[in-house]
Amino acid sequence: MSPFSVGIMLRSQVVAKTMSRGMAAQVKAPIKLYSTEGRYATALYTVAAGQQQLPEADKDMQAIKKLLDTNKDFKNFVNSPLVNRIEKRKIMEEILKKVNVGPLTMNLFDALAENNRLSMTDNVVKSFQELMTAHKGEIVGKVTTAAAMDAATAQEVKKVLESFLKKGQTVQIETVVDPSIGGGMIVQVGDKYIDMSVATKKRKLDELLEMPV
Structure with missing residues (x-):
């Protein structure tokens, strides 16, 4: 599968959980990120920008970064291969609800959990920050x-x-x-x-x- 196809698939996963495809404005990311984590971050960026919720998504990702930086248990949890995918998905949802992230960010991490890629959390956050830096x-x-x-x-x-x-x-x-x-x-x-x-x-x-x- 080409990087373009993967990017479309990831954006569709995020969009499908919150809105019909026709409601999203077509937004182009300020820079291209070719890594897998970069494509997840780009999916969030384009959907959030299309719904004019980029500041909210940025705030959410900063909150998740703070968790990674200050909570060793959380960082170990997202990186652990020992927790099965279904259980990990449920626990991640509970954690994000406590942090009070918005639906778009919630759906991004649900897609990561569904695809068994929560171990990419740190790099997805960094990639999103890179997009926001370019956006500014x-x-x-x-x-x-x-x-x-x-x-x-x-x-x-x-x-x-x-x-x-x-x-x-x-x-x-x-x-x-x-x-x-x-x-x-x-x-x-x-x-x-x-x-x-x-x-x-x-x-x-x-x-x-x-x-x-």
Whole structure:
């Protein structure tokens, strides 16, 4: 199944629980997120924006993030493979009712539970926050390097990332240190992905050398 088909399916799951398909305005997400958790977050974003309930959905997701950050039992629960899907779905519904989230957010997490993907909760929340950041004209630029960048390098990278932006947008730099890339860097700005890591260059060279002459 293509990413597009998966995205349509997820939006349909969220929409079908609250409204007929014809009632939703067609809303395009500010950036494309290609991961599975990104498509769940996009489903919530597009449905909430179409119903003019984006602030409410944002507030709900912030409340869930707070739970993840402050309640170890909740985080262990959503990540646990030991609780069966049906029971997990019921418990999650009870928790979200206590947090007083709206119906759209409730239905998103019901879809996650139904598909046995509550372990993605943390990343779904992060993906939704990324969409909201882009919605406000702020783009997250994720830069992965083998070692921490010094201030001068970080400033230079920021200038390069700003060249990708549209008028009125600003960029927030998120840095990740991953020694396994060997050197160079991997840059992701919105739906643009640039891999300049030594590890990838080496892999491509190895693949080239292994090709028959």
